[in-house]
Every structure is written in structure tokens, then in C-alpha cells.
Amino acid sequence: xxxDDDNSAKKETQGMTVRKSGNFSEWYNEAVLKAKLAGFAPVxxxxxxxxxxxxxxxxxxxxxxxxxxxxxxxxxxxxxxxxEKFLHKEAEHFEGFVPEVAWVEEENEKYALRxxxxxxxxxxxxxxxxxxRDLPMLVNQWCNIxxxxxxxxxxxxxxxxxxxxxxxxxxxxxxxADAEVMKILDFYVDLAQNHLAIPVLSGRKSDSEKFAGALYxxxxxxxxxxxxxxxxxxxxxxxxxxxKAFDIKFLDKDGKEKNxxxxxxxxxxxxxxxxxxxxxxxxxxxxxxxxxxxxxxIIPIIFEEGKGAVLDACKKVKERLGKDFMVELDDNDAYSxxxxxxxxxxxxxxxxxxxxxxxxxxxxxxxxxxxxxxxxAVKLGGLEKAVKDMLDSIQNSLFRKAKKFLDDNTVxxxxxxxxxxxxxxxxxxxxxxxxxxxxxxxxKGETTATIRVMHPLGKKGAGSxxxxxxxxxxxxxxxxxxxxxx
Amino acid sequence: xxxDDDNSAKKETQGMTVRKSGNFSEWYNEAVLKAKLAGFAPVxxxxxxxxxxxxxxxxxxxxxxxxxxxxxxxxxxxxxxxxEKFLHKEAEHFEGFVPEVAWVEEENEKYALRxxxxxxxxxxxxxxxxxxRDLPMLVNQWCNIxxxxxxxxxxxxxxxxxxxxxxxxxxxxxxxADAEVMKILDFYVDLAQNHLAIPVLSGRKSDSEKFAGALYxxxxxxxxxxxxxxxxxxxxxxxxxxxKAFDIKFLDKDGKEKNxxxxxxxxxxxxxxxxxxxxxxxxxxxxxxxxxxxxxxIIPIIFEEGKGAVLDACKKVKERLGKDFMVELDDNDAYSxxxxxxxxxxxxxxxxxxxxxxxxxxxxxxxxxxxxxxxxAVKLGGLEKAVKDMLDSIQNSLFRKAKKFLDDNTVxxxxxxxxxxxxxxxxxxxxxxxxxxxxxxxxKGETTATIRVMHPLGKKGAGSxxxxxxxxxxxxxxxxxxxxxx
Numbered sequence: 001x002x003x004d005d006d007n008s009a010k011k012e013t014q015g016m017t018v019r020k021s022g023n024f025s026e027w028y029n030e031a032v033l034k035a036k037l038a039g040f041a042p043v044x045x046x047x048x049x050x051x052x053x054x055x056x057x058x059x060x061x062x063x064x065x066x067x068x069x070x071x072x073x074x075x076x077x078x079x080x081x082x083x084e085k086f087l088h089k090e091a092e093h094f095e096g097f098v099p100e101v102a103w104v105e106e107e108n109e110k111y112a113l114r115x116x117x118x119x120x121x122x123x124x125x126x127x128x129x130x131x132x133r134d135l136p137m138l139v140n141q142w143c144n145i146x147x148x149x150x151x152x153x154x155x156x157x158x159x160x161x162x163x164x165x166x167x168x169x170x171x172x173x174x175x176x177a178d179a180e181v182m183k184i185l186d187f188y189v190d191l192a193q194n195h196l197a198i199p200v201l202s203g204r205k206s207d208s209e210k211f212a213g214a215l216y217x218x219x220x221x222x223x224x225x226x227x228x229x230x231x232x233x234x235x236x237x238x239x240x241x242x243x244k245a246f247d248i249k250f251l252d253k254d255g256k257e258k259n260x261x262x263x264x265x266x267x268x269x270x271x272x273x274x275x276x277x278x279x280x281x282x283x284x285x286x287x288x289x290x291x292x293x294x295x296x297x298i299i300p301i302i303f304e305e306g307k308g309a310v311l312d313a314c315k316k317v318k319e320r321l322g323k324d325f326m327v328e329l330d331d332n333d334a335y336s337x338x339x340x341x342x343x344x345x346x347x348x349x350x351x352x353x354x355x356x357x358x359x360x361x362x363x364x365x366x367x368x369x370x371x372x373x374x375x376x377a378v379k380l381g382g383l384e385k386a387v388k389d390m391l392d393s394i395q396n397s398l399f400r401k402a403k404k405f406l407d408d409n410t411v412x413x414x415x416x417x418x419x420x421x422x423x424x425x426x427x428x429x430x431x432x433x434x435x436x437x438x439x440x441x442x443x444k445g446e447t448t449a450t451i452r453v454m455h456p457l458g459k460k461g462a463g464s465x466x467x468x469x470x471x472x473x474x475x476x477x478x479x480x481x482x483x484x485x486x
Numbered sequence: 487x488x489x490d491d492d493n494s495a496k497k498e499t500q501g502m503t504v505r506k507s508g509n510f511s512e513w514y515n516e517a518v519l520k521a522k523l524a525g526f527a528p529v530x531x532x533x534x535x536x537x538x539x540x541x542x543x544x545x546x547x548x549x550x551x552x553x554x555x556x557x558x559x560x561x562x563x564x565x566x567x568x569x570e571k572f573l574h575k576e577a578e579h580f581e582g583f584v585p586e587v588a589w590v591e592e593e594n595e596k597y598a599l600r601x602x603x604x605x606x607x608x609x610x611x612x613x614x615x616x617x618x619r620d621l622p623m624l625v626n627q628w629c630n631i632x633x634x635x636x637x638x639x640x641x642x643x644x645x646x647x648x649x650x651x652x653x654x655x656x657x658x659x660x661x662x663a664d665a666e667v668m669k670i671l672d673f674y675v676d677l678a679q680n681h682l683a684i685p686v687l688s689g690r691k692s693d694s695e696k697f698a699g700a701l702y703x704x705x706x707x708x709x710x711x712x713x714x715x716x717x718x719x720x721x722x723x724x725x726x727x728x729x730k731a732f733d734i735k736f737l738d739k740d741g742k743e744k745n746x747x748x749x750x751x752x753x754x755x756x757x758x759x760x761x762x763x764x765x766x767x768x769x770x771x772x773x774x775x776x777x778x779x780x781x782x783x784i785i786p787i788i789f790e791e792g793k794g795a796v797l798d799a800c801k802k803v804k805e806r807l808g809k810d811f812m813v814e815l816d817d818n819d820a821y822s823x824x825x826x827x828x829x830x831x832x833x834x835x836x837x838x839x840x841x842x843x844x845x846x847x848x849x850x851x852x853x854x855x856x857x858x859x860x861x862x863a864v865k866l867g868g869l870e871k872a873v874k875d876m877l878d879s880i881q882n883s884l885f886r887k888a889k890k891f892l893d894d895n896t897v898x899x900x901x902x903x904x905x906x907x908x909x910x911x912x913x914x915x916x917x918x919x920x921x922x923x924x925x926x927x928x929x930k931g932e933t934t935a936t937i938r939v940m941h942p943l944g945k946k947g948a949g950s951x952x953x954x955x956x957x958x959x960x961x962x963x964x965x966x967x968x969x970x971x972x
Contacts, residue, residue, distance in 0.1 A: 042609050043567045043597065051560035051625060058561065074537035075544065079647055080630060081529045104588045104599070106634075111529065113590070113599075123528050133820050139537060144566060144630065148592075161565055334619050 015342050019282050024226040029155065032276055035285045035347045038155045045153045045160035049269065052347065053156075055293030056272050057163065061142065063195050063290075064165065064267070067187045073138040073167060078120050080143070081111035086119035089245040093118065096212020102148040102160075113146040118213065118238070118264055121168045122246035129170060129260060131251045136180070137170040137260075145268070156273030157230075157486055164268035170243070170260040172252060177261035181235045184265045185218045188233035196271060197288040197398040198222045198278050199406045200232060201428075201481055203453040206440055211264070215239030221452045221481070223406045224277045227426025229452045229483040232274055235265035278402050279371075285348025286371050288398050289391040296321055296387060297344045298329045301337050301356030313360045317353065317380070321387060345370060350394045351387060371397060410481070419470050419482065423447040428483045432476030434469035443471055443482065450485055454478040501828050505768050510712040515641065518762055521771045521833045524641045531639045531646035535755065538833065539642075541779030542758050543649065547628065549681050549776075550651065550753070553673045559624040559653060564606050566629070567597035572605035575731040579604065582698020588634040588646075599632040604699065604724070604750055607654045608732035615656060615746060617737045622666070623656040623746075631754070642759030643716075643972055650754035656729070656746040658738065663747035667721045670751045671704045674719035682757060683774040683884040684708045684764050685892045686718060687914075687967055689939040692926055697750070701725030707938045707967070709892045710763045713912025715938045715969040718760055721751035764888050765857075771834025772857050774884050775877040782807055782873060783830045784815045787823050787842030799846045803839065803866070807873060831856060836880045837873060857883060896967070905956050905968065909933040914969045918962030920955035929957055929968065936971055940964040 016034065018027040032038055037053035040046075049057065065075075081104065087094050101112040114120070121139070129137060142165045153159055167184060171177045185202055192200045200220040210217035214236040221229045242248070243259040252258050279286040289295050298321075300314045311331060318329040328349075330340050337354075344352055352368040359365055359377075367376045367386060371394050378386040410428040413419040422429045424447075433439060433451065444450050455478055467476040502520065504513040518524055523539030526532075535543065551561075567590065573580050587598040600606070607625070615623060628651045639645055653670060657663045671688055678686045686706040696703035700722040707715045728734070729745040738744050765772040775781050784807075786800045797817060804815040814835075816826050823840075830838055838854040845851055845863075853862045853872060857880050864872040896914040899905040908915045910933075919925060919937065930936050941964055953962040 039610070039613075041565045041567075042572075042606070043565045043569060044592075044595065046565040046567060048565065048610055049563040051562045054562045055560065057563075074541065076537045076540045077535040077543075077630075077649060079527045079529045079532040079534065080632075081532060081647065083529060086528075102590045104590060106530075109530065120528070124525070124534055127525075133818070144563075146566075161567065163563060332619075 014339065015346065016282055016284055020225065020280060021282075027280075028273075028277055031280045031284050031346075032155045032273070035276075037272065037276065037285070040153065040155070043160075045149065047153070047155050047159045047161075049163070052293060053272055056275070056287070056291055057269055059291040059293065060191070060195070060267075060271055061165070064187065064191055065142075067190070068140055068167070071138075071183065071187075072136075073140045073169075076139050076141055077143065078114075078117050078124065078141060080114045080146075082114050082117070082120050084110040084112060086123060087112055089119060090213045090242055092241075093213030100147045100149050102146050114143075115145065115147050116264075116266075117141070117143075117166055118168065118242055119246070122242045122248060122262075125168075125170055125243075125260070126246050126248045129248055129250050132172055132253050135170060135172045135250060135260065136176060138167075138180075139169065140165055140167040154273075154486075156270055156276070162269050164266050166266040167264060169263045170248065171262070172250065172258070172260065174237075174239070174261050177237050177239075177263050180263045181218055181237045181265070184235040184263070185220065185233075188220050188235065188265075188267055191267070192220055192222065192232055192271075193399065195288065195290045196275050196278075197290075197395055197402060198232070198274055199399065199403040201406075201453045203455050203481075205234075206451045206454055206480075208437060208440055209450060211236045211238075213238065213241050214264075215241065219453060221483075221485075222274055222278065223409060223428050223483065224274070224486070225405070227409060227428075227484065229428060229481075229485045230270070230274055230277075231452075231485065232271060233265070233267040236263060238262040238264055279398050280348070283342075284346035286398065287348035287350060289350045289395045292348065292350055293326060294328045294344075294347070294349045295326045295391060296328070296351045296353060297340075297349045298327065298353045298355065299337055299340050299344070300329075300331055301354055301359075303357060306357035306360065309360050310355055310357055313365075313380075314355050317355065317365060317383065320383065324384060325387060325391070351390055369394060413470060416470055419443070420447055423449045423482065423484065426484065428452070428481055430479065430481055431470040432467040433478045433480045434472055434474045435477040436469075436472070436474075439469055439471035447482075448484060449482045451480045452483050452485060454480045500825065501832065502768055502770055506711065506766060507768075513766075514759075514763055517766045517770050517832075518641045518759070521762075523758065523762065523771070526639065526641070529646075531635065533639070533641050533645045533647075535649070538779060539758055542761070542773070542777055543755055545777040545779065546677070546681070546753075546757055547651070550673065550677055551628075553676070554626055554653070557624075557669065557673075558622075559626045559655075562625050562627055563629065564603050564610065564627060566600045566632075568600050568603070568606050570596040570598060572609060573598055575605060576699045576728055578727075579699030586633040586635050588632050600629075601631065601633050602750075602752075603627070603629075603652055604654065604728055605732070608728045608734060608748075611654075611656055611729075611746070612732050612734045615734055615736050618658055618739050621656060621658045621736060621746065622662060624653075624666075625655065626651055626653040640759075640972075642756055642762070648755050650752050652752040653750060655749045656734065657748070658736070658744070658746070660723075660725070660747050663723050663725075663749050666749045667704055667723045667751070670721040670749070671706065671719075674706050674721065674751075674753055677753070678706055678708065678718055678757075679885065681774065681776045682761050682764075683776075683881055683888060684718070684760055685885065685889040687892075687939045689941045689967075691720075692937045692940055692966075694923060694926060695936060697722045697724075699724065699727050700750075701727065705939060707969075707971075708760055708764065709895060709914050709969065710760070710972070711891070713895060713914075713970065715914060715967075715971045716756070716760055716763075717938075717971065718757060719751070719753040722749060724748040724750055765884050766834070769828075770832035772884065773834035773836060775836045775881045778834065778836055779812060780814045780830075780833070780835045781812045781877060782814070782837045782839060783826075783835045784813065784839045784841065785823055785826050785830070786815075786817055787840055787845075789843060792843035792846065795846050796841055796843055799851075800841050803841065803851060803869065806869065810870060811873060811877070837876055855880060899956060902956055905929070906933055909935045909968065909970065912970065914938070914967055916965065916967055917956040918953040919964045919966045920958055920960045921963040922955075922958070922960075925955055925957035933968075934970060935968050937966045938969050938971060940966045
């Protein structure tokens with residue numbers, strides 16, 4: 001399982017060698033490794049998140065944590081060790097998670113390394129919550145998670161340990177829990193679309209795909225370039241399932257003792273993988289400016305003559321832009337400008353600024369967009385505005401391009417034959433479903449695709465009386481989106 | 487091991503019942519539990535860091551992370567699973583940590599849950615580092631740590647799982663590694679003294695107390711109110727011990743292949759325990775303003791008459807102060823003002839602002855300092871300045887008070903008898919030591935106190951030729967500070 005963590009250093013091949021339109025999976029690995037986002041760990045199924053990858057995670061954390069705090073959520077930290085008996089308390093939950101649990105044992109106890117923390121947090125809530133005054137309880141934690149899977153490792157997408165946030169809330173009524181689930185899903189969709197520049201379909205999961213122990217699960221799903229859907233975040237209404245199993249009761253204003261209603265929700269470092277897949281190209285990563293750890297890289301174009309003036313100009317530009325943007329000046333003498341162009345392209349930095357002797361004479365700088373390669377000479381006086389406008393333009397353009405891909409690859413299927421054909425072509429298929437587990441099972445068995453979302457938000461439901469289930473022909477209850485998935 | 491996590495809710499006793507000058511250990515537990523900083527987990531030896539405690543950790547993280555990033559350090563994340571064979575590579579390191587390791591096993595592998603991450607990071611560095619151009623490598627990670635101790639649990643001070651940051655750097659020369667060790671120790675001392683308001687002694691550890699596998703260890707130590715020293719942060723020069731064991735070599739500018747020099751360093755959630763111990767009083771926590779999650783709490787003093795005007799005034803004050811400070815308005819109708827006073831005192835909020843009908847008429851607010859209880863009526867026009875000045879004054883005053891305690895309880899001992907006597911009185915003892923492990927062992931065996939720091943920074947060494955070892959009478963090499971420790 002030990003793999004080469006740093007191709008570029010070892011093989012001395014700097015750039016990408018695989019095309020995105022060729023072997024997508026190999027392209028992804030190469031792009032992630034060469035951008036130094038992450039590497040394979042010397043531990044089966046684990047990854048190392050390298051500083052550049054972690055810096056993206058910090059920007060994601062910062063964006064989401066701000067939304068969570070503004071809406072009254074507070075962070076906490078619960079033990080990663082979950083007593084075995086806790087996992088048993090909610091039967092569906094136990095069945096859903098136990099197959100992929102890693103255990104630590106001592107004489108009389110056996111602890112699971114948290115695959116998720118509902119149970120240990122519910123135990124705490126059963127002690128902390130007494131009265132309606134204690135509600136809502138809105139707690140989140142940022143932590144590591146262990147799922148001891150044996151499938152193939154995929155950096156950011158499938159590893160035995162990953163980082164995430166998990167929110168756990170308790171409310172007095174189902175309505176409040178419903179509202180919380182939607183509020184969080186909105187935060188997630190905002191994060192995906194407005195920060196990661198990835199368009200998503202959001203809505204409910206079918207019962208067979210919901211979180212183990214939940215009343216219902218909502219999700220946001222992106223469509224990756226290989227035509228497979230990626231679940232990018234989920235927000236669950238746990239109903240009173242856990243609160244009954246863990247006896248979480250409160251004295252309500254009416255003097256009656258009631259079980260709380262709960263939600264839980266999470267997004268993980270998987271989001272970084274989604275960004276790499278959706279926006280990258282044959283030269284490596286392309287990062288959306290709002291989550292890029294370096295938004296602008298300045299590269300001096302140096303000849304012996306005028307070297308000092310060029311470096312001075314670069315430093316001044318760095319100082320100026322550093323006030324508003326995340327800027328790096330790459331004045332390392334050991335590498336050529338050409339090498340640096342390739343390197344920062346691999347890493348997906350949105351804007352490269354080139355400054356050479358002629359630019360100094362003209363009072364200009366050359367801005368190069370990572371996403372299109374377009375070059376623009378800009379007068380130094382208007383640099384801040386030009387950079388800001390270009391970053392905005394890149395952010396918007398990445399989203400539009402990804403949205404077009406999603407739209408172009410989402411097709412309607414009115415018959416089972418058309419569904420199979422579209423799935424074969426790796427499309428996201430919009431169709432109608434009667435709601436029966438038998439039809440769902442049949443579609444999944446025959447196409448290996450699954451219902452990713454039903455009742456997509458902002459779309460009219462299909463159960464208006466006219467639509468028929470694509471599988472059995474009976475009256476449909478749900479509009480569903482079906483695709484193969486990661 | 488299952489304990490009551492929330493005394494206040496269950497026993498309905500709101501305030502402190504134990505005096506700090508009485509049973510210090512019980513006082514500490516009660517203060518931490520009632521302030522809702524942390525609770526005992528239903529997992530042997532583990533704690534839950536509750537939102538209020540975690541918010542302090544976030545402020546500590548923010549202060550330190552800013553210093554680290556400004557000085558070029560970058561965060562990353564390495565797996566928590568350490569292959570057993572890695573721990574074996576550095577013999578001293580193995581012996582030091584294996585007794586307290588928790589293991590996860592699968593068929594052909596055995597993984598330690600990281601007690602610290604030197605080994606797995608060294609393995610990565612052996613792949614990432616090729617040339618002098620890759621140095622210095624300055625990486626930090628914020629993560630959870632597992633030390634499967636069987637001693638009694640003490641919230642924040644001794645738990646099987648805790649949170650920390652661990653820095654791991656690689657350098658071309660010993661001198662650069664030495665400088666890094668000192669730079670980090672300076673950051674730690676700044677954090678302790680200027681943020682936590684805790685004076686510390688800093689300097690080197692003796693060989694017997696150094697980090698397992700290090701060349702030498704530096705530390706900062708605080709003196710707790712019970713006269714025991716607390717190690718609050720350590721910064722190690724690892725020399726080339728790990729770089730030889732893990733074969734971390736670089737091609738230097740002179741064309742020669744060399745082993746890197748390394749450092750590692752960390753502070754943990756233990757710092758929160760130190761803050762509680764040092765500053766707390768008989769009414770609960772007292773938090774230094776620079777790490778208090780709530781710096782100012784506004785409590786309306788409400789009578790039926792003029793209730794609206796009081797609440798309006800409180801909201802306006804909150805809005806104004808919220809721009810510069812971390813402010814909470816406690817307008818919860820369910821509790822009396824007196825109950826709230828006690829509650830926010832328990833939680834150690836630096837300033838309480840009371841606004842009642844008479845204050846509204848007079849255009850005033852009453853500011854109450856948590857540390858002294860002093861009340862000051864302030865005209866609303868000058869509120870921001872008054873709050874800022876009072877927060878500064880509290881921060882300084884807490885430090886001065888703790889410094890006086892440290893100074894008053896640090897005594898010099900010129901004879902072994904005086905050393906024993908002073909240790910018996912729970913003092914921090916300044917004395918001289920010849921440097922021999924035998925004398926160190928003897929002192930430890932007979933007094934249960936240990937050398938906490940030697941060669942304290944900013945003090946003249948004792949090895950000037952005149953001082954004698956307090957134990958054997960031979961020429962002293964080091965000024966040392968000896969105390970019982972946590």
C-alpha cells in the first residue's frame with residue numbers, strides 16, 4: 001500500500017502526463033499528487049493532507065464556520081472513543097456503521113473509533129438537557145473520523161480516516177428540526193455553489209439511501225466529469241429515534257416531559273476532491289478564487305539587465321495586492337520562469353502576474369488567467385481593480401462552466417429503456433418513481449445507478465397525477481435523479 | 487468511571503460549594519464543571535470539551551496560529567494511525583511512548599493511535615525532502631492525541647485523549663534548528679504571559695526529563711496555586727536522531743548529502759486547565775480578557791415599570807460594544823438578575839454591565855469587574871473607552887497577581903535541608919546542581935520533586951565557579967528550579 005507520495009521530485013517529470021479526457025481516475029491521482037494537495041500514507045487506506053491541501057480545507061472551514069456561528073451554533077469536542085454499547089442502542093444505526101468500525105479494546109471494554117458521533121453526543125445531551133430553556137441545543141465539532149473500509153483508497157474521496165465537521169442539534173418540535181435541516185442544507189449549497197463553484201442538486205434521499213437511524217436525509221450531489229454523482233454533504237432529521245434510545249427528555253412549557261427532536265449533518269475533506277475533479281484540466285488543478293490558498297502568484301521575468309528594477313517592482317506589487325488578496329511572490333533564483341509557470345499552473349493558482357523589464361518600463365504587469373490562459377497587460381495604477389475583477393470573473397466562469405456540464409449531462413427518461421441507455425452513457429437521469437423499494441432495487445440491480453436525490457428543491461414534483469413510474473408504470477410519487485455514484 | 491457531568495442542573499446548587507483555599511483539587515473540578523468548560527465522558531479517562539471550553543481553545547488556537555503562519559509555518563494533517571514498526575525505529579522514542587499507546591489491529595498490521603507524530607511525519611519528510619531548496623520545512627498540525635494512561639483522570643490536565651498542536655520542522659543545520667526551538671518557545675511564553683496571563687519559567691529540561699528521542703527539550707512551566715509546577719508547553723531539538731533513523735537526507739549547496747536537523751514542539755488543551763487553576767476564585771472561573779469567549783455580559787435589571795426602556799438601552803449597548811468586543815446580552819426572562827450574576831461569575835466573564843431604570847434615566851451603565859468585584863458607574867458616551875480600559879486593566883492585573891504568587895513562592899535553597907524543607911512547603915525552589923544523574927535521582931527519590939527547568943532564560947547561570955551542587959557539594963553546572971509537578 002506504500003505509494004510514491006511525490007512524483008514530481010522522484011521522477012523529475014514536472015507536468016501532468018495524463019489527460020483529463022483520457023484516464024480520468026489516473027488524471028485525478030496525478031493532479032492531486034503533483035499539486036501536493038495530498039499523498040498516500042504508509043498506512044493502508046490513509047492519506048496525508050499536505051499543507052496546500054490543508055490550506056484549502058482551512059478556507060472551507062472558515063466559510064462554513066462563520067455561517068454556523070452567526071446562526072448560533074457552537075463548536076465542542078467529544079471523545080473519539082465510542083463505547084460499544086452506545087452503538088447498539090439505535091438498531092438501524094448499529095447495523096449501518098458496525099461493518100466499518102475500527103476497535104480499541106481493553107480488559108472489560110471495547111471502544112469504536114468514531115465513524116460518526118451521534119451516540120456519544122446523545123449520551124451527553126441526555127444529561128445536559130432538562131428543560132425547554134436548554135433548547136435548541138446547537139453544537140458542531142470539527143474532527144477526524146474513521147471508517148475502516150477495505151475498498152480501494154481514493155485520495156479525499158475514500159480513505160479510512162478523514163476530516164469533517166458534524167453538527168448535532170436538539171429541538172423542542174419536529175418543525176424546528178425540519179427547519180434546522182433545511183437551514184444547514186442551504187449553508188452547504190451556498191458553500192458548494194458560491195465558494196467551491198460546484199453546482200449541486202439538493203433534496204431528499206430515498207429511505208434506502210438515508211443515514212442509518214434517521215427519519216430522513218437531505219443531500220447535495222455534484223456531477224463529476226466522469227458522469228458519476230458525488231454526495232457532497234448531508235443533513236439529517238433524526239426524528240426522535242435517538243432521543244428515545246438515549247432518553248433525551250425535556251420539560252416543556254406546558255409542564256409535560258417530551259423527547260427532543262434531533263438533526264445531524266456533515267461535510268468532509270471530500271469537498272477538496274470534488275474541487276480537483278470538477279475544475280482541473282490537462283495542466284493540473286484550477287482553484288476557485290474564493291477557496292484558493294494563493295489567489296495571485298507574482299513571477300518576475302528576469303534578465304541580467306534590469307534585474308533589480310524588476311524585483312523591486314514585484315515586491316511593490318506584492319505589498320499592494322497583499323492588503324486585499326492572498327498573494328505569493330515566487331522570486332526563487334533556483335528555478336526558471338518557465339518552470340515556475342508550470343508549477344503554479346499545476347497548483348491551480350487563479351492569476352499569475354508576470355513582470356519583466358519591459359513591463360517595468362511601461363508601468364505595466366501582465367495578468368494571466370489560469371482557467372482560460374488569457375493574458376492581459378494592465379497599468380499598475382489600476383492593478384487592484386483588475387485583479388479583483390478577474391478573480392470575480394474566474395469564480396463566476398468556473399461555476400457557469402460546471403453548471404453547463406451538469407445541465408448538458410442531465411437528461412429526462414420517460415421509459416425504462418431510455419433510463420438504462422442514459423445511465424450507460426453516464427448521464428444524470430431525471431425521471432419518475434412510484435416510491436416502491438422493489439422498483440428502486442430493480443433499477444439499482446440492473447443499472448448499478450442509484451437514486452441520488454428525490455423531490456429536488458425548486459423543481460415541481462412529478463406526483464401530480466400524470467407521471468408514471470419509469471420502472472413499473474404505476475402512478476409516480478417522486479421526481480428522482482438517478483446516476484452512478486462514487 | 488461514569489460521573490455526573492452537570493452538577494448544576496442535577497443538584498440544583500448553582501454556585502461553588504468548595505473553597506479554592508480548602509480542597510484545591512475538588513475546587514478545580516467543581517469550577518471546571520460548573521463553568522461548563524468540560525465534563526467527564528462515559529469513556530474511561532476521557533473528557534468532553536463543552537462549547538464554552540472549546541471557545542477558549544479556539545481563541546488560543548487563533549493567537550498561536552497567527553504567530554505560526556506569520557513566521558512561515560503551514561498546517562497539514564497526518565494519519566492518526568502509526569505503524570508499529572515506525573515507533574521502533576528510534577529506540578528512546580519507542581521506550582518513552584509505548585507504555586501508553588492504544589492499538590488498533592488488523593490481520594498483518596498493528597497501528598498505534600498517535601501519542602505524538604514524529605515518526606509518521608519523518609517518514610513523509612524522507613520522501614518530500616531532496617535538496618537544500620526544500621528546507622526549512624515548517625509544518626504544524628492541530629489534532630487529537632491519545633495516551634492510554636491508567637492514572638486518575640483530571641479534566642484538561644490528564645486524559646487519555648486531548649487536543650494539541652504539534653509542530654515538526656526540518657533544517658539544514660543545528661544552528662537553524664536551535665533558533666527554531668527558541669523562536670517557538672518565545673511564541674509559547676508570549677501566549678502564556680500575554681494571553682493566558684500566566685507567568686512562566688522557561689529554559690531547558692535535564693536529560694532525564696527530556697522528550698523521548700530528543701537532543702534536548704525546552705519547556706515553560708507555571709506554578710499552580712497548590713504549589714505544583716505545570717509543564718505548559720515544550721519545544722524540542724531532535725538533533726539528527728530521527729533523521730538518521732528515518733533516513734531524511736538532503737543535497738546541500740556544497741554538493742554533499744546530509745541528514746536534516748529537526749525540531750518538534752507542542753501545547754495542548756492543558757492550557758485551559760492552567761487558566762482555570764491560576765485565576766479562578768471562590769466564585770468560579772476568572773478569565774483573562776484576551777482569551778475569554780465572552781468579554782462583556784450585559785444584564786438588564788428589570789422591574790415592571792420601564793422594562794421596555796431598559797431592554798432597549800441594553801440592546802443599544804450590545805450593538806455598540808459588539809463592534810469591538812465579544813459581548814453577550816442575557817435577556818432571558820426565565821432567570822432572575824441575581825441568578826444571572828452568579829452564573830456569569832461562575833463562567834469568569836471579565837466585565838458585567840448592569841443597566842436598570844435609574845441607569846437609563848441617568849444615561850449610565852454600571853460596570854462590574856469579575857476579578858475584584860469593583861463597581862463603576864460609567865456615562866454611556868464613554869462606554870467603549872471604559873470597557874477597553876477595564877479589560878486591559880483586568881488582563882494586566884491578573885498577570886501581576888499571578889506573577890506575585892510565583893515570585894512569593896519561589897525560594898532559594900543553599901543546602902539540601904533547605905531544599906527539602908521548601909519542597910515540603912510546596913515551593914518552587916531555585917538552587918544549584920552539578921549535572922549528575924545520581925544527584926538528580928536522589929533529590930527526586932527523597933522529595934518527589936523534579937527539576938522543572940535548568941539554566942532559566944534571562945537569569946545568570948550558577949556555574950560561575952562559586953556555586954556548589956545542593957546535593958553533593960561539588961561544583962555546580964546549572965541553576966535549576968525544582969518543584970513537585972502535575
